[in-house]
Amino acid sequence: xxxARSSRPTQADIARLAGVSQPTVSLVLGGNKAGMxxxxxxxxxxxxxxxxxxxxPDPIARRLSRRQNNLLGLYTxxxxxxxxxxxxxxxxxxxxxxxxxxxxxDLLLFTSSSxxxxxxxxxxxxxxxxxxxxxxxxxxxxxxxxxFLDDGYPVVYIxxxxxxGERLPYVGADYVSASGAVVRxxxxxxxxxxxxxxxxxxxxxxxxxxxxVVAAATDAxxxxxxxxxxxxxxxxxxxxxxxxxxxxAIVAEETDTDIAVSAVECAARSAGLRCPDDFSxxxxxxxxxxxxxLPALSGFAIPRREMGRAAVRILTGLVAGDESVPVRQVLxxxxxxxxxxxxxx
Amino acid sequence: xxxARSSRPTQADIARLAGVSQPTVSLVLGGNKAGMxxxxxxxxxxxxxxxxxxxxPDPIARRLSRRQNNLLGLYTxxxxxxxxxxxxxxxxxxxxxxxxxxxxxDLLLFTSSSxxxxxxxxxxxxxxxxxxxxxxxxxxxxxxxxxFLDDGYPVVYIxxxxxxGERLPYVGADYVSASGAVVRxxxxxxxxxxxxxxxxxxxxxxxxxxxxVVAAATDAxxxxxxxxxxxxxxxxxxxxxxxxxxxxAIVAEETDTDIAVSAVECAARSAGLRCPDDFSxxxxxxxxxxxxxLPALSGFAIPRREMGRAAVRILTGLVAGDESVPVRQVLxxxxxxxxxxxxxx
DNA sequence: CTGAAAGCGCTTACAG
DNA sequence: CTGAAAGCGCTTACAG
Numbered sequence: 001x002x003x004a005r006s007s008r009p010t011q012a013d014i015a016r017l018a019g020v021s022q023p024t025v026s027l028v029l030g031g032n033k034a035g036m037x038x039x040x041x042x043x044x045x046x047x048x049x050x051x052x053x054x055x056x057p058d059p060i061a062r063r064l065s066r067r068q069n070n071l072l073g074l075y076t077x078x079x080x081x082x083x084x085x086x087x088x089x090x091x092x093x094x095x096x097x098x099x100x101x102x103x104x105x106d107l108l109l110f111t112s113s114s115x116x117x118x119x120x121x122x123x124x125x126x127x128x129x130x131x132x133x134x135x136x137x138x139x140x141x142x143x144x145x146x147x148f149l150d151d152g153y154p155v156v157y158i159x160x161x162x163x164x165g166e167r168l169p170y171v172g173a174d175y176v177s178a179s180g181a182v183v184r185x186x187x188x189x190x191x192x193x194x195x196x197x198x199x200x201x202x203x204x205x206x207x208x209x210x211x212x213v214v215a216a217a218t219d220a221x222x223x224x225x226x227x228x229x230x231x232x233x234x235x236x237x238x239x240x241x242x243x244x245x246x247x248x249a250i251v252a253e254e255t256d257t258d259i260a261v262s263a264v265e266c267a268a269r270s271a272g273l274r275c276p277d278d279f280s281x282x283x284x285x286x287x288x289x290x291x292x293x294l295p296a297l298s299g300f301a302i303p304r305r306e307m308g309r310a311a312v313r314i315l316t317g318l319v320a321g322d323e324s325v326p327v328r329q330v331l332x333x334x335x336x337x338x339x340x341x342x343x344x345x
Numbered sequence: 346x347x348x349a350r351s352s353r354p355t356q357a358d359i360a361r362l363a364g365v366s367q368p369t370v371s372l373v374l375g376g377n378k379a380g381m382x383x384x385x386x387x388x389x390x391x392x393x394x395x396x397x398x399x400x401x402p403d404p405i406a407r408r409l410s411r412r413q414n415n416l417l418g419l420y421t422x423x424x425x426x427x428x429x430x431x432x433x434x435x436x437x438x439x440x441x442x443x444x445x446x447x448x449x450x451d452l453l454l455f456t457s458s459s460x461x462x463x464x465x466x467x468x469x470x471x472x473x474x475x476x477x478x479x480x481x482x483x484x485x486x487x488x489x490x491x492x493f494l495d496d497g498y499p500v501v502y503i504x505x506x507x508x509x510g511e512r513l514p515y516v517g518a519d520y521v522s523a524s525g526a527v528v529r530x531x532x533x534x535x536x537x538x539x540x541x542x543x544x545x546x547x548x549x550x551x552x553x554x555x556x557x558v559v560a561a562a563t564d565a566x567x568x569x570x571x572x573x574x575x576x577x578x579x580x581x582x583x584x585x586x587x588x589x590x591x592x593x594a595i596v597a598e599e600t601d602t603d604i605a606v607s608a609v610e611c612a613a614r615s616a617g618l619r620c621p622d623d624f625s626x627x628x629x630x631x632x633x634x635x636x637x638x639l640p641a642l643s644g645f646a647i648p649r650r651e652m653g654r655a656a657v658r659i660l661t662g663l664v665a666g667d668e669s670v671p672v673r674q675v676l677x678x679x680x681x682x683x684x685x686x687x688x689x690x
Numbered sequence: 691c692t693g694a695a696a697g698c699g700c701t702t703a704c705a706g
Numbered sequence: 707c708t709g710a711a712a713g714c715g716c717t718t719a720c721a722g
Contacts, residue, residue, distance in 0.1 A: 008496055059470060060408050106453060147399065
């Protein structure tokens with residue numbers, strides 16, 4: 001640990017060996033971007049000395065003085081690679097990583113914060129190590145985000161968020177349109193009474209989907225019943241009751257764990273009911289990577305990878321002070337046809 | 346970019362506000378590990394000022410002076426989340442992330458390097474930002490690694506590597522034993538003539554597997570033919586020729602892309618041959634996450650997640666100067682039974 | 691056209 | 707028990 005730095009040659013060592021000043025070494029080795037005039041002899045001496053000592057610049061020192069890092073943060077508020085929801089986070093990461101590489105930034109994953117009791121300060125503390133930071137999560141810690149925005153520290157959310165008015169930059173998915181399209185497809189298949197299962201809390205991801213469902217249902221003259229659930233209260237009896245009451249299609253919000261749709265599938269299996277024969281089932285989203293053995297659900301694709309890429313582009317734009325980047329973007333979600341939607345029984 | 350850092354309060358600002366010296370602020374805020382005695386009044390004044398200014402320590406500056414920043418690097422020599430091999434990298438990442446969180450380190454993904462022409466210097470340059478670095482890849486860039494080791498910079502490879510003698514710390518998988526076990530299972534099923542397909546290059550991952558195969562085959566009195574291939578030259582004709590020559594089982598090295606085993610499966614399908622009816626097929630590894638629709642191959646599991654965790658433990662041990670951690674570990678690979686091995690036809 | 695000064699924000703010896 | 711100095715390794719104004 002001690003040996004790590006102490007044995008490395010510094011610009012000062014080179015300067016001594018070459019008989020010039022340390023700043024001159026910096027100028028020569030830094031490619032002389034300021035356009036200063038160096039004598040060719042000085043250049044050569046310095047380069048030779050650097051070569052012979054095996055000089056490698058210290059990125060930390062460089063960053064401290066240059067005030068920029070080429071580091072982009074990614075903060076997820078839960079483990080970055082949670083085992084149970086890993087597949088829904090992964091595509092975001094792929095996009096983030098790709099575009100970071102393109103833009104010449106490395107990626108800083110804030111993981112240690114999730115293990116400790118991570119209050120607002122904890123967040124603020126570590127995040128600033130990066131030149132700017134991406135955030136991923138259903139909800140926004142408003143105090144921390146406000147602070148970032150006030151300080152002019154560049155942040156971008158993955159997912160639409162208006163908790164802070166119009167201030168917070170984000171890349172969202174157009175859940176409203178995509179959810180509406182799902183309902184329209186059900187209406188076109190002949191359904192007139194559907195059930196919409198959603199989370200209890202009012203994250204924008206839930207609000208947007210419900211808005212899309214309700215608007216499209218109204219528009220198509222379809223009755224849409226909204227039920228809030230955490231999945232635990234969906235069982236065979238309840239499913240049968242819904243169907244007996246005239247429900248012919250169930251639409252479920254997509255979440256990290258897809259707990260609602262799983263509960264429905266499970267209840268249907270126990271009851272010997274099948275989709276789309278006995279009722280139609282649609283997911284407001286996709287079930288990426290978690291489908292081995294499970295039927296392909298009708299729904300829509302969330303462009304996670306592209307969202308990740310777009311978020312990085314916004315963030316690097318902000319870091320570079322580029323005013324021309326649109327900082328609030330919503331990406332379209334292509335429909336997924338699947339095999340769980342058919343005409344009403 | 347300008348607003349980001351310049352508007353942030355520093356210890357100097359706090360000192361001014363509290364009417365003390367900047368180093369005193371550092372002492373108070375740093376938790377006073379040196380055990381110096383501070384007057385309670387000073388403490389309170391400083392903490393109050395820090396609070397009111399919303400102070401956040403600059404990790405870069407801290408790293409420069411303290412020579413440590415609670416950052417662990419991960420360098421992959423290709424895109425960190427390459428699309429085609431993503432599933433084989435992902436479990437490593439999960440393990441690395443988990444254990445980093447446990448140990449209180451954040452994770453730095455070196456991505457930008459992969460896009461540019463990443464020479465030795467590039468690696469050396471960026472990596473040192475972290476307190477230590479993990480590396481993932483078939484081969485070792487010897488010059489760069491040598492340099493790290495010489496400098497006492499903590500590095501750990503994921504995967505066994507002896508290219509640098511006994512110097513390089515690593516966490517490997519016991520491919521020798523696991524490969525031997527696969528051959529033994531084939532021998533017990535009655536096979537007496539098998540073909541072993543491996544990569545052209547001599548990465549340790551290939552060398553170990555071949556050693557295990559050859560030793561176990563010799564031991565069991567089984568003939569094992571070694572064929573080096575990149576998959577491109579495996580077609581229906583060649584597969585038939587092998588089987589006609591008496592081969593009853595094919596064993597393929599597992600790689601990022603599993604190109605060899607895929608070629609065999611494809612050739613078999615075209616030829617109307619089935620496993621294990623017409624011949625047995627085994628993989629020296631697993632096919633994590635890429636198996637939707639494909640048959641479960643017999644082989645062994647690579648404990649990627651645990652390897653990631655173990656690598657982090659070694660690395661944090663090195664960073665902390667803990668001499669007691671074994672720096673070269675090989676983890677066992679549990680057998681996977683699968684459905685592609687049976688008795689010879 | 692060059693070289694010495696100041697500064698980035700912090701920590702850790704080292705004097706009072 | 708406290709406060710001012712020196713230093714981490716670099717970059718960027720600013721004098722000669």
